Amino acid sequence: MDIHKDHRDGVAVIGCDGRLNMVSAPSLRAALKSTIAEGGTRVVIDLADTSFIDSSGLGALVGGLKDARQAGGDLRIAGPSQQVLTVLQLTNLNRVLRPYATVKEATDGWSHA
Amino acid sequence: MTRLLLTRIMVVLTLTFGTVYVGWRWLFSVNWHNWWIAVPLVLAETYALIDAYLFGLTVWRLRLRGEPDPAPAGATVDVLITTYNEPVEMVMATARAAQKISHPHQTWVLDDGARPEMQRAAEVAGVGYITRSDDWIDRPRHAKAGNLNNALFVTEGEFLLILDADQVPDPQILDRTLGYFDDPKVALVQTPQWFSNVTDCDPLGSQAPLFYGPIQQGKDGWNAAFFCGSNAVIRREALMQLGIVGYVKEVETGVRQAMRAAQRILRRTARTAGRYGAPTVRAVESVSAALNVAHKRLSDGDDLSSLTWDFHRAVDVASRSVVQEDLAAIEADLKALTDLPVEMDGELGGVIVDEVALDELSRREFSPLGALESVKALVGAVDVDRGHEAQPLLPLATISVTEDMATCMRLHAAGWSSVYHHETLARGLAPEDLGTMLTQRLRWAQGTIQVMVRENPLVQRGLSLGQRLMYFATMWSYLSGFAAVVFMLAPVLYLVAGVLPVQAFGMEFLQRFLPYIIANQLLFAVVGYGVKTWRGQQYSFALFPVWIRACWTATANVLWGRPLGFAVTPKTRQGGDSFPWRLVLPQLIATVVLVVACVIGVVRLWTGSASSIVGTGVNVAWVAYDLLVMSVIFKAALYRPAPSSPATSSS
Numbered sequence: 018m019d020i021h022k023d024h025r026d027g028v029a030v031i032g033c034d035g036r037l038n039m040v041s042a043p044s045l046r047a048a049l050k051s052t053i054a055e056g057g058t059r060v061v062i063d064l065a066d067t068s069f070i071d072s073s074g075l076g077a078l079v080g081g082l083k084d085a086r087q088a089g090g091d092l093r094i095a096g097p098s099q100q101v102l103t104v105l106q107l108t109n110l111n112r113v114l115r116p117y118a119t120v121k122e123a124t125d126g127w128s129h130a
Numbered sequence: 131m132t133r134l135l136l137t138r139i140m141v142v143l144t145l146t147f148g149t150v151y152v153g154w155r156w157l158f159s160v161n162w163h164n165w166w167i168a169v170p171l172v173l174a175e176t177y178a179l180i181d182a183y184l185f186g187l188t189v190w191r192l193r194l195r196g197e198p199d200p201a202p203a204g205a206t207v208d209v210l211i212t213t214y215n216e217p218v219e220m221v222m223a224t225a226r227a228a229q230k231i232s233h234p235h236q237t238w239v240l241d242d243g244a245r246p247e248m249q250r251a252a253e254v255a256g257v258g259y260i261t262r263s264d265d266w267i268d269r270p271r272h273a274k275a276g277n278l279n280n281a282l283f284v285t286e287g288e289f290l291l292i293l294d295a296d297q298v299p300d301p302q303i304l305d306r307t308l309g310y311f312d313d314p315k316v317a318l319v320q321t322p323q324w325f326s327n328v329t330d331c332d333p334l335g336s337q338a339p340l341f342y343g344p345i346q347q348g349k350d351g352w353n354a355a356f357f358c359g360s361n362a363v364i365r366r367e368a369l370m371q372l373g374i375v376g377y378v379k380e381v382e383t384g385v386r387q388a389m390r391a392a393q394r395i396l397r398r399t400a401r402t403a404g405r406y407g408a409p410t411v412r413a414v415e416s417v418s419a420a421l422n423v424a425h426k427r428l429s430d431g432d433d434l435s436s437l438t439w440d441f442h443r444a445v446d447v448a449s450r451s452v453v454q455e456d457l458a459a460i461e462a463d464l465k466a467l468t469d470l471p472v473e474m475d476g477e478l479g480g481v482i483v484d485e486v487a488l489d490e491l492s493r494r495e496f497s498p499l500g501a502l503e504s505v506k507a508l509v510g511a512v513d514v515d516r517g518h519e520a521q522p523l524l525p526l527a528t529i530s531v532t533e534d535m536a537t538c539m540r541l542h543a544a545g546w547s548s549v550y551h552h553e554t555l556a557r558g559l560a561p562e563d564l565g566t567m568l569t570q571r572l573r574w575a576q577g578t579i580q581v582m583v584r585e586n587p588l589v590q591r592g593l594s595l596g597q598r599l600m601y602f603a604t605m606w607s608y609l610s611g612f613a614a615v616v617f618m619l620a621p622v623l624y625l626v627a628g629v630l631p632v633q634a635f636g637m638e639f640l641q642r643f644l645p646y647i648i649a650n651q652l653l654f655a656v657v658g659y660g661v662k663t664w665r666g667q668q669y670s671f672a673l674f675p676v677w678i679r680a681c682w683t684a685t686a687n688v689l690w691g692r693p694l695g696f697a698v699t700p701k702t703r704q705g706g707d708s709f710p711w712r713l714v715l716p717q718l719i720a721t722v723v724l725v726v727a728c729v730i731g732v733v734r735l736w737t738g739s740a741s742s743i744v745g746t747g748v749n750v751a752w753v754a755y756d757l758l759v760m761s762v763i764f765k766a767a768l769y770r771p772a773p774s775s776p777a778t779s780s781s
Contacts (some may be wrong), residue, residue: 039498040406040414041453071498072456072491073409076463083463086470104496108457108487113464 020048028124029057034066037074046072049081049092058090061123064116065096070104078114093123131661132541136191139654141186143150147646148305153180154642157634166516168631171620174613181610182650185601187596189344191351198551198776199309207235207304207363210286213279214242215760216295225257231291231306239284241495242277260284265520274359275526275533282369290369297323301679307363309716310549317368317546318538320346321361321553325560332662333769334567335669335762336560339661346550352596355550356604357538357607360558368546372537373525373531375544378434381514385434388511389425393510396421415500418453420444421672424512438513444511449499450492458487479731531694532577532655539585542593562771564713564763568676571669574642575608575680576687576694584687610670618720618756625731628740637743668762710767717763724753 018041019034026106033045045062051059054103063077074084078094085092095117097105116121152175161168209228211321215674219569228237238258241248254260260281262271278292289308293299307319322342329335347356357364363651388618396418403411424441427432490496499509516522527536538548561567587601621631632639654663686692728750734740 039410039502044409071496071500072460073256073452073498076456076459077465080462083466086467093364104491107490110460113467 018044020025022048024057025120026124028059028061030063030120032066034062035071037064037067037077038069039073039099042077045077046080049077049084053084053088053090054082055071055128058088059124059127060085060090060092060121061117062094064094064098064101065087065119065121067098067101069103072089075104075110076110079110082114088093091115091127093126095113095120095123101106133177133656135650136656137189137192137653140656141190141650144182144188144646144649144653147642147649148179151642151646152176155632159639161630161633164629167616167620167629169624171631172367172618174616175571178419178614179607180563181603181606183331186509186653187599188348190348190580191578191596192344192347193351193550194347195549195551198306199312201305201308201696202312205233205289205308205311206232206287206309207287207289207291208280208281209235209237209291209293209299210244210276210278210285211241211293211295211359212240213236213248213275213295214277218245218248221248221295222251224293224295226253226293227301228293229255229257230301231299231304232301233308236287236305238281239719240277240281240322240711243275245689258689260623262593263520269518270528271520271521271533272524272528273533275524275528275537278518278526278533279373279521279524282366282373283521283523288366290364290366292349292360292362293362293556294558295555297360298326298558299361300555300557303361304363306553306555307551310551311363313547315545315547316549317365318355318357319363319551320358320548321551321555322346323358324554324557325363326557327559327771329564332665333762334561335665336567336767337662338666340658340666341662343552343661344657347366347552349423349548350548351599352600353547353594354542354597354600355548357534357548359534361556361752365546368541368544369537370523370527372527372540372544373523375522376525376527377516379593381434381516384516385438385512385514386428388508389421389428390507392420392421392512403606409498410418411453413448415446419498420448420646421512434514441512443510445499446492446497449497450488452498452641453488453491456498457491462509466502477491485525492590528759530580531573532581535578536581536585539581539587539590539593543590544590544598564710564766566770567766568673568684568713571673572676572680575677576684578605578608578680579684580688581605591632607708608677608680611674611681614674615678617671618724618753621752621756622723622727624745624749625727625734625753628734630745635742635748637744640744640748668759670760671756672717672763714763714767717760721757721760721764728753 018036018038018047019032020041021032021034023030023032031045031048031052033041035041037045040126049060062081067074082092092114094114096119097116102111102116105114105116152172153457157171157173160172209231211221211224211228221241226236227237231237236258238260239252241252242262244261249259249261262277263284266276266280270276276334282290289311291304293301299711303321307321309315310319317621323338324342325336328336333705344354380702396414400411400418401415403414420441423444424437427437427440431479510517517667526533526536527540530536539733542548582602582605587598590598591718593601622633624635655666657663683692683694687694731750734747735743740746
C-alpha cells in the first residue's frame with residue numbers, strides 16, 4: 018500500500034492506495050499519529066484508491082478519529098469503494114465515520130463551521 | 131480353428147529361429163572391432179526380435195467373437211459426435227446418419243469450435259448441440275478429452291457411442307454392440323475404423339486391416355482390446371468411476387504438495403511477520419499450528435475432506451481472533467470518544483459490533499489473513515475442489531493427446547473388460563494428402579509415447595501381465611524409427627567403406643538369418659490372410675523420421691513441459707498440387723545415400739577393393755529391401771485423390 022500526505026487549506030489529506038489490511042494498517046496508524054502530532058488535526062482520509070479494507074484497517078481509521086478528536090480536531094473519510102462501504106455498514110461504523118463522496122465534500126463542512 | 135493352430139506354429143518357428151539368430155549374433159558374431167556400428171546393429175536386431183515376441187504373444191490368443199447378443203431393450207444411449215473445425219456439412223452428414231440409428235438414443239453434436247452456423251444446423255436437424263461451459267474459460271481445455279468430459283455432465287444415457295465428425299454410422303451400430311454390456315464388467319466395445327474415401331491400393335496406408343483385425347482380436351484375447359477414440363460404445367458408469375478415482379488421487383497429491391509448499395512459505399513469512407506487528411505474528415503462528423495438525427492427520431491416513439475442513443476452520447478461528455482484537459480496540463476507541471466533551475456526528479450507542487459482523491469480517495473474502503498473500507494462496511490450495519481444472523471429475527484421461535489409449539488403460543487397471551467387435555459399423559474419411567496423414571501419425575505416436583512415459587503400463591497396478599504386455603507392445607512398436615536408421619546405416623557403411631558390423635556375411639550368417647526372416651514373413655502371411663498387411667509393414671519403416679520426432683517431442687513434453695507442436699488432424703485436403711519435397715526430405719536423402727552406396731559397393735567389388743561377393747550381395751539385397759519398403763512414401767507424395775472424392779462432397 019502507498020500512503021501519501023498532502024496539505025490543502027489547513028487540512029491534511031492522507032491518501033491510501035491499495036489494500037488497507039492487517040499488514041498495511043500499522044503504517045497508516047503511524048502516518049496519522051505523526052500528522053496529528055505535527056498539529057494537523059483536521060484530517061481527511063482519501064479512500065478513492067483503496068481497493069480493500071479489513072478489520073485492522075477499520076481499527077486504524079477509528080484510532081485516527083479518536084486521536085484527532087482528543088487533539089481537538091476531526092477525521093473524515095472520503096470516496097470509499099463499494100467493498101469499503103460494505104465493511105463500514107456491516108459494523109455500523111458508517112454512523113460514526115460518515116463516508117463523504119469526495120475530499121472536497123468532506124472539507125466543505127469544516128470551512129462553513 | 132486351423133488358422134489359429136497355423137498361426138501358433140508360425141509364432142513358435144519365428145521366435146525359435148529369431149532367438150537362435152539373435153543369440154548367435156550377440157555371442158559369436160558381433161565385430162567388436164567396429165563396436166560403434168556393430169553394437170547399434172545388434173541392438174536394433176534385438177529390438178526387432180522383442181517386437182516379434184510381442185506380436186507373437188498378441189496373435190497367440192486371437193479371439194473371434196461371432197454373433198453378438200441382442201441389445202437390451204431398455205438401454206439408454208447418447209450418441210456423441212465430436213467436432214472442432216470440420217466442415218458443418220460433414221458433421222451434419224454424420225449427425226443425420228446418427229439420427230437413423232435404430233436403437234432408441236439421443237444424438238448430440240459436441241462443437242468445440244462453438245460455431246453459430248454449426249449450432250443452427252444442429253437445431254434445424256433436431257439434434258442436441260453442446261459447447262463448453264463457462265467453467266472452461268482460462269482453464270486447461272484438454273482437447274477432445276475435454277470436449278467429451280464436458281458433454282458427460284450434460285447428457286445422461288447409460289451408454290455413450292462416440293463418433294468422430296467424419297465417421298458415418300450404420301443404423302445397426304447399437305443393435306450389434308449393446309448386447310456385450312449384458313456382462314456387467316464390460317466397459318467398452320470398440321468396432322473397426324474403416325475409410326470410404328480410400329482407393330484399393332491405399333497409397334497413404336489409411337486402412338489398418340492388421341490392427342482392426344488380428345491385432346485387436348489378439349489384444350481382445352488378453353482382455354486388452356484398445357479404445358481407439360471413435361466408433362466405440364462406452365458404459366458411462368465405468369467412465370464416471372475413473373473420474374472419481376482420478377479425482378481422489380489428484381486431490382490427495384495436490385493436498386500433499388500444497389502442505390509441503392505451505393510449510394515452506396509459512397517459515398519464510400514467520401521471519402518477516404514481526405515487521406507488521408503482533409497481530410500478524412500471532413496469525414502466522416496460528417496458521418502454522420493448524421497446518422502442522424493437518425499434516426500429521428494426513429500422515430496418519432485421515433480422510434481428506436474432514437482434515438481440510440478442520441484446517442479451514444482453524445484458519446477461520448485465527449482470522450476471527452484477529453478481527454476480535456481489532457474490534458475490541460475499535461470499541462475502546464469509540465468509548466474514549468464518547469467520554470470526550472465534544473459534539474458528535476452520530477449516535478455512538480448504535481455501534482455495536484455483533485456476532486454477525488464478527489463472522490462476516492472473518493470470512494475468507496474479508497479476512498485480515500488475506501493480507502498475507504502467500505498464506506491466502508496456500509489456504510486455497512489445501513482444499514478438495516480441484517480449482518485449477520474446469521471440472522473436478524475428468525473421466526476421460528487428460529495425460530495424453532491420445533486420450534483413448536490412456537483412458538482404456540485406466541479402465542483395464544480398474545478391473546473393467548473391453549470387447550473388440552470385428553464388424554465395420556461406421557465409415558469415415560481418411561486424410562487425402564501426405565501432410566495431413568503425417569500430422570495424424572505423429573499425433574498418435576506422440577500420444578502413445580506420452581502415456582508410456584507418464585503411466586508406463588509395465589508397472590501399472592491392476593493390470594494383468596498379459597494386459598501390460600499388450601499396451602507395452604503398441605508403445606514398443608513406436609520405437610522402430612531408431613532401429614530403421616541403423617538398418618540403413620549398417621549396409622551403407624559396409625558397401626562404401628567395408629566396415630563390417632558382423633564377423634562375416636558368409637553362409638554362417640545366412641543359414642541362421644534366412645529361416646528367421648522367412649518364418650517371420652510367413653507368420654505375417656498367415657495372420658494377415660485375406661487382408662493387405664504390406665502397406666502397414668512399409669509405413670512402419672518408411673515413417674522413421676515421424677517416429678523419431680514423436681519419441682523426442684513427447685518425452686521432452688512429459689519431462690520438461692515442452693509443447694508438442696500439436697495440431698488437430700484436418701479432415702479436408704490441405705496443400706497444393708506441387709510435390710511435397712519438404713515432407714519427404716529425410717526419406718529422399720536416405721534413398722539417395724542407399725543408391726549411391728550400392729553403386730560404390732559394386733564398383734569396389736569390381737576393382738577388387740572389396741573381396742566378398744556374398745558380403746556385397748547380402749548388403750545390396752538388404753539395401754534393395756530398404757528401398758522397396760521406403761518407396762511407399764514417394765508413391766504417397768505423388769498421390770492426388772480424384773476430385774470428386776467424398777471428403778469434399780460428402781452427402
